[in-house]
Amino acid sequence: xxxxxxxxxxxxxxxxxxxxxxxxxxxxxxxxxxxxxxxxxxxxxxxxxxxxxxxxxxxxxxxxxxxxxxxxxxxxxxxxxxxxxxxxxxxxxxxxxxxxxxxxxxxxxxxxxxxxxxxxxxxxxxxxxxxxxxxxxxxxxxxxxxxxxxxxxxxxxxxxxxxxxxxxxxxxxxxxxxxxxxxxxxxxxxxxxxxxxxxxxxxxxxxxxxxxxxxxxxxxxxxxxxxxxxxxxxxxxxxxxxxxxxxxxxxxxxxxxxxxxxxxxxxxxxxxxxxxx
Amino acid sequence: xxxxxxxxxxxxxxxxxxxxxxxxxxxxxxxxxxxxxxxxxxxxxxxxxxxxxxxxxxxxxxxxxxxxxxxxxxxxxxxxxxxxxxxxxxxxxxxxxxxxxxxxxxxxxxxxxxxxxxxxxxxxxxxxxxxxxxxxxxxxxxxxxxxxxxxxxxxxxxxxxxxxxxxxxxxxxxxxxxxxxxxxxxxxxxxxxxxxxxxxxxxxxxxxxxxxxxxxxxxxxxxxxxxxxxxxxxxxxxxxxxxxxxxxxxxxxxxxxxxxxxxxxxxxxxxxxxxxxxxxxxxxxxxxxxxxxxxxxxxxxxxxxxxxxxxxxxxxxxxxxxxxxxxxxxxxx
Numbered sequence: 001x002x003x004x005x006x007x008x009x010x011x012x013x014x015x016x017x018x019x020x021x022x023x024x025x026x027x028x029x030x031x032x033x034x035x036x037x038x039x040x041x042x043x044x045x046x047x048x049x050x051x052x053x054x055x056x057x058x059x060x061x062x063x064x065x066x067x068x069x070x071x072x073x074x075x076x077x078x079x080x081x082x083x084x085x086x087x088x089x090x091x092x093x094x095x096x097x098x099x100x101x102x103x104x105x106x107x108x109x110x111x112x113x114x115x116x117x118x119x120x121x122x123x124x125x126x127x128x129x130x131x132x133x134x135x136x137x138x139x140x141x142x143x144x145x146x147x148x149x150x151x152x153x154x155x156x157x158x159x160x161x162x163x164x165x166x167x168x169x170x171x172x173x174x175x176x177x178x179x180x181x182x183x184x185x186x187x188x189x190x191x192x193x194x195x196x197x198x199x200x201x202x203x204x205x206x207x208x209x210x211x212x213x214x215x216x217x218x219x220x221x222x223x224x225x226x227x228x229x230x231x232x233x234x235x236x237x238x239x240x241x242x243x244x245x246x247x248x249x250x251x252x253x254x255x256x257x258x259x260x261x262x263x264x265x266x267x268x269x270x271x272x273x274x275x276x277x
Numbered sequence: 278x279x280x281x282x283x284x285x286x287x288x289x290x291x292x293x294x295x296x297x298x299x300x301x302x303x304x305x306x307x308x309x310x311x312x313x314x315x316x317x318x319x320x321x322x323x324x325x326x327x328x329x330x331x332x333x334x335x336x337x338x339x340x341x342x343x344x345x346x347x348x349x350x351x352x353x354x355x356x357x358x359x360x361x362x363x364x365x366x367x368x369x370x371x372x373x374x375x376x377x378x379x380x381x382x383x384x385x386x387x388x389x390x391x392x393x394x395x396x397x398x399x400x401x402x403x404x405x406x407x408x409x410x411x412x413x414x415x416x417x418x419x420x421x422x423x424x425x426x427x428x429x430x431x432x433x434x435x436x437x438x439x440x441x442x443x444x445x446x447x448x449x450x451x452x453x454x455x456x457x458x459x460x461x462x463x464x465x466x467x468x469x470x471x472x473x474x475x476x477x478x479x480x481x482x483x484x485x486x487x488x489x490x491x492x493x494x495x496x497x498x499x500x501x502x503x504x505x506x507x508x509x510x511x512x513x514x515x516x517x518x519x520x521x522x523x524x525x526x527x528x529x530x531x532x533x534x535x536x537x538x539x540x541x542x543x544x545x546x547x548x549x550x551x552x553x554x555x556x557x558x559x560x561x562x563x564x565x566x567x568x569x570x571x572x573x574x575x576x577x578x579x580x581x582x583x584x585x586x587x588x589x590x591x592x593x594x595x596x597x598x599x600x601x602x603x604x605x606x607x608x609x610x
Contacts, residue, residue: 011498018395021387022404025474028467029411032422087318095312096319104319106593107326113521113589114329114582115528117555121562121578122329125336134563145329148322178311206415209530209555213563233417233531240421241535248425255418262413 040256043249069230076140085151093159108149120210136229139215154196202265208233337575361573365541369551374526377465385473412471420535428455459547460536469522480514517595524588530555
């Protein structure tokens, strides 16, 4: 009887410890979100979306150039990264199965684990050095390198889930495999693939380290893709480590916008995957 | 007769031309072109990885040749005299990552166990979603919070308290700066909890239900079931999750750069500022003036790359050894 009591007491204690660990994990989340919401909502204004940063000492200003810059960088990175990721996934699912596909899968996983700052260094040596200058293009290449493995692996997962009978039905009607892939396989996996793309975009939208010495940042509007370009994460970084209260407020507002963007994407992916099931 | 033979010849040549166009069609058919395109894109991923390793190696070669092994044992970092040693950065990276791992592991594994073994399914789902949210916050926002909220709080209340009560220990000596090794460890801990938790959860969910049922049928309490049936089965997978967390912590750049104080020194005290490998790259790489300076930073990047490659390969093998055979097994984000 006593034995049982000790054992159940131990059970209770351990259960309580697991519960405390969970609470301890969730507390920082709550604190960070409360701060972002509190500081962000009190700092944000219409100005934030329409004007560029003011010089130090002047109040106001916004991150309009950073928002547009991030948009440009994401669009360019997607233009480079999505075809590679999606076509790579098509190869793995439709033609793969051999040793080569496991090597490619492994390479993608390893690529995914490489610190993003190294991606930035590689983009620097490949683009910035030969073109003799920091540019939006170099930033986009760095972001694309981060995007590719994420898109590849999620798209592969989604294409694999398309039932083979669908493909066979199309092939039996004499449709060549490539048209089958576009018209049947990709189309029925579209929502899943889109989810993967959105996740990849959410990931690169917040990346700062690979942009430090590729896109570099810009206090003004940039007119060419071969010029340094502003990006929201870079602005948040530079303003956060500056000593100026006004810039801190801009950084908080930027953080709020970025987190809201992530939140929207996360909700969208949830909506997509629920619809599919 | 002549006519006949000519038609015969014609028939032969027609047959030939048909078979020729057929084989031409086969070569130029949509399918083979398509296959060619997809294989090119797939191979380009492998090419990118090799290119990255090659570029890093090539660019850091001047520094490797110049400093040799001294690069990782010397703690001089002098851009003017072009004398570079990376020891303070290696020290900073190793200590901050290991301490963060030490704190994050029990919390993450505890949370994973709570979610999979103890809580109701719905509550577990909500907790998992919240933890995933934690993973989605960009590094720079952790840094923003760390430098503007957490570091001042550490400087005001936590660090003076530690100095007053534990100041005799070498770990808590010096002035309270706020930005310090301690701040970096806390930020890193918060940042790697989600990855360790979600992979541990995946590992635990892959453990066959029969294991649990067998333990419970023998009269085990829930904790005994977890300790005897669940944890031993998932041990290597959880170890893999922890190592992946280590990989994330070592490569983490922005948040650490913003709170660690960026001072290249080796100090036992958690209160003093330090420096890490990614931070020095982030701070100095855009402003290098000499070839040797950029080569030295490249070599730090190469070391970082080698360590993360090693860690990732090891971790993936470990996780895969547990989750293989289950749906979506071994897939790690």
